[in-house]
Amino acid sequence: MKRNVLLSILFMLLLHDSVAQLYLDNNFTAKYLVEQVLLAGDKSILVENVKYRRSENAISFFQSSCQSIDMKEGVLLTTGHFMQVATPNRFGNSGNSNFKVGDAMLKQIANGITYDAAVLEFDFYPNADSISFNFFFASEEYPEFVDKGVNDVFAFFISGPGIQGIKNLAVLPNSIEPITVDHINNKKNSNYYIENKLWIPSNYEYFKYNQWAGELSYN
Numbered sequence: 001m002k003r004n005v006l007l008s009i010l011f012m013l014l015l016h017d018s019v020a021q022l023y024l025d026n027n028f029t030a031k032y033l034v035e036q037v038l039l040a041g042d043k044s045i046l047v048e049n050v051k052y053r054r055s056e057n058a059i060s061f062f063q064s065s066c067q068s069i070d071m072k073e074g075v076l077l078t079t080g081h082f083m084q085v086a087t088p089n090r091f092g093n094s095g096n097s098n099f100k101v102g103d104a105m106l107k108q109i110a111n112g113i114t115y116d117a118a119v120l121e122f123d124f125y126p127n128a129d130s131i132s133f134n135f136f137f138a139s140e141e142y143p144e145f146v147d148k149g150v151n152d153v154f155a156f157f158i159s160g161p162g163i164q165g166i167k168n169l170a171v172l173p174n175s176i177e178p179i180t181v182d183h184i185n186n187k188k189n190s191n192y193y194i195e196n197k198l199w200i201p202s203n204y205e206y207f208k209y210n211q212w213a214g215e216l217s218y219n
Contacts (some may be wrong), residue, residue: 020144026060033075034122037061038133043074046125055098057081070138077118079152081139095140109168110153131158135170139181143195146185154171154179 024198028037030052039045052059060082076082082166102114139152155178156170170179172192174215184192 023063044127048123053119079116110151125154
């Protein structure tokens with residue numbers, strides 16, 4: 001049975017650190033990223049109609065050895081330029097606009113107008129009765145814009161036989177709460193929130209010998 005997946009992301013993902021390595025490459029096609037990265041080259045899963053919409057600078061393949069991230073490789077989708085992911089967190093207002101439109105379904109989740117959505121969509125025919133995926137959500141809006149009307153959001157929409165309408169799989173465990181800045185922060189659902197400190201070069205020696213702290217500061 002065919003399933004349709006709409007992977008929509010509206011957020012700035014910032015990954016990198018002073019010790020671990022981050023590799024980024026956006027020279028791959030959306031079709032390659034879906035078949036070889038998201039589905040790990042599983043040829044038993046038929047994939048069709050792969051589409052990526054919005055800025056070409058907002059999608060990339062990544063590999064990471066960061067201890068603070070459980071994912072070793074995957075697909076990066078961002079509201080800004082993918083290369084900004086590999087920069088230190090020196091300022092609270094980093095980022096840039098791609099001057100692209102948002103997404104109507106993301107608007108419903110974010111409860112407001114969205115901009116610079118990165119949308120990856122494809123049809124697939126599953127070879128099992130279940131599906132799972134891993135994702136890492138981060139935002140430049142943390143922490144100063146929590147509940148300030150700037151609500152970055154991530155969604156994983158799926159539709160097809162046996163599914164009523166379009167369902168968002170990206171929700172908090174055992175709930176229907178979506179993945180947004182206003183739903184996961186230092187005040188709400190804080191057990192899922194990791195605060196990234198600003199990178200201070202004068203503390204390099206401390207960060208060098210405390211890799212976890214270094215990652216969180218350099219992210």
